[in-house]
Amino acid sequence: MNRVKNFNAGPAALPLPALERAREEFLDFARSGMSVMEHSHRGKEYEACHDEAIALLKELLAVPDTHEVLFVQGGASQLFAQIPMNLVPKGGSADYVVTGAWSEKAVAEARLATAMLGGAVRVACTTGTGEGKEKSYVRAPAPGEVKAADGAAYLHLTSNETIHGVEFDVDASRAFPGTGAVPLIADMSSDFLWKKIDVSKFGLVYAGAQKNIGPSGVVVMVVSKALVEQGRKDIPKIFQFRTPAENKSLYNTPPTFGIYMIRNVLSWLKGLGGLPAMEARNRKKAGVLYGAIDANPAFYKCPVEKQSRSVMNVVFRLPGEADEERFVKEAKARGMVGLKGHRSVGGIRVSAYNAVEPAWIDELAAFMGEFARKG
Numbered sequence: 001m002n003r004v005k006n007f008n009a010g011p012a013a014l015p016l017p018a019l020e021r022a023r024e025e026f027l028d029f030a031r032s033g034m035s036v037m038e039h040s041h042r043g044k045e046y047e048a049c050h051d052e053a054i055a056l057l058k059e060l061l062a063v064p065d066t067h068e069v070l071f072v073q074g075g076a077s078q079l080f081a082q083i084p085m086n087l088v089p090k091g092g093s094a095d096y097v098v099t100g101a102w103s104e105k106a107v108a109e110a111r112l113a114t115a116m117l118g119g120a121v122r123v124a125c126t127t128g129t130g131e132g133k134e135k136s137y138v139r140a141p142a143p144g145e146v147k148a149a150d151g152a153a154y155l156h157l158t159s160n161e162t163i164h165g166v167e168f169d170v171d172a173s174r175a176f177p178g179t180g181a182v183p184l185i186a187d188m189s190s191d192f193l194w195k196k197i198d199v200s201k202f203g204l205v206y207a208g209a210q211k212n213i214g215p216s217g218v219v220v221m222v223v224s225k226a227l228v229e230q231g232r233k234d235i236p237k238i239f240q241f242r243t244p245a246e247n248k249s250l251y252n253t254p255p256t257f258g259i260y261m262i263r264n265v266l267s268w269l270k271g272l273g274g275l276p277a278m279e280a281r282n283r284k285k286a287g288v289l290y291g292a293i294d295a296n297p298a299f300y301k302c303p304v305e306k307q308s309r310s311v312m313n314v315v316f317r318l319p320g321e322a323d324e325e326r327f328v329k330e331a332k333a334r335g336m337v338g339l340k341g342h343r344s345v346g347g348i349r350v351s352a353y354n355a356v357e358p359a360w361i362d363e364l365a366a367f368m369g370e371f372a373r374k375g
């Protein structure tokens with residue numbers, strides 16, 4: 001077996017111990033004589049695993065009693081539509097902060113959903129500059145730049161823009177924008193569970209599992225019970241947040257294998273010391289990568305402003321596209337894959353999610369130094 005050093009943006013690397021555990025339990029899950037995929041989602045063996053995944057999320061994030069953890073399907077993309085469907089009342093409006101490609105998509109879907117259901121959408125702040133192919137996003141706004149409209153149904157932001165490598169820096173001098181009585185909603189698909197967050201500050205956070213916590217097919221929501229209750233009742237039941245909330249995310253058949261894998265990943269994460277340990281590990285990795293970029297300023301350029309540089313998705317350019325192609329190819333020959341930037345922006349992107357080992361990052365940084373010297 002020759003496993004590569006996987007820097008994919010998503011689906012992305014999973015921790016080897018979580019995969020090995022799945023291998024061990026694959027044919028005979030919980031001594032039931034079948035795999036977890038073959039179980040009824042109402043059976044006690046599956047249910048124990050489902051409950052454990054929820055309990056681990058609550059424990060790791062210190063989720064308060066005011067909030068609950070839900071599993072839904074359709075990807076984070078479906079939530080782009082489902083959030084306004086639930087939460088923008090007739091005649092109401094929702095605010096959006098646009099910091100890159102994913103928040104652009106979230107607004108576009110919200111426009112369609114609210115047009116259908118009698119509401120509106122407002123872009124409260126955008127950091128995009130230029131148009132068309134020249135459009136770029138290189139920073140998250142400072143808290144003072146974002147002001148939620150009085151009475152907005154919510155303010156939505158993307159805490160980490162996976163494609164542009166732009167992340168809200170909420171640990172240094174900056175916090176997420178204060179929104180007063182307006183609920184704050186964050187798409188945390190690509191920076192969920194790499195460090196602690198204060199759940200009580202959010203009405204809703206959500207994350208597609210395939211970036212940092214499991215395989216694709218599951219979305220984790222941490223949502224305030226008040227928002228669930230306020231949700232519209234004139235949309236199909238399957239889209240209402242109260243449906244999974246009232247049924248422990250077992251209203252219909254959930255993606256059982258995906259939730260099982262989340263359980264494995266979270267129990268690995270807890271074993272490593274939980275979110276404080278993960279934060280130290282990830283900050284160190286990001287420090288090594290940005291260090292390798294900044295050590296060769298004539299060769300590597302990160303377009304993102306320093307304070308908004310993503311810890312999870314590190315993007316940079318080389319002098320020319322031919323250099324970038326060669327970089328990706330030579331790295332691949334050394335067992336390092338998934339480094340090509342998103343097709344819409346080009347360049348190089350290193351996704352350094354929780355499961356990416358610090359040793360891989362050290363090896364990549366050494367390669368970057370060598371590659372720059374060779375020119």
Ligand SMILES: *Cc1c(COP(=O)(O)O)cnc(C)c1O
Pocket residue numbers: 010074075076077078102158160161162187188189190208209211
């Ligand atoms: C990947 C990603 C999405 C889309 O997730 P899907 O599960 O493919 O719908 C949305 N938002 C962010 C920030 C992402 O990184």
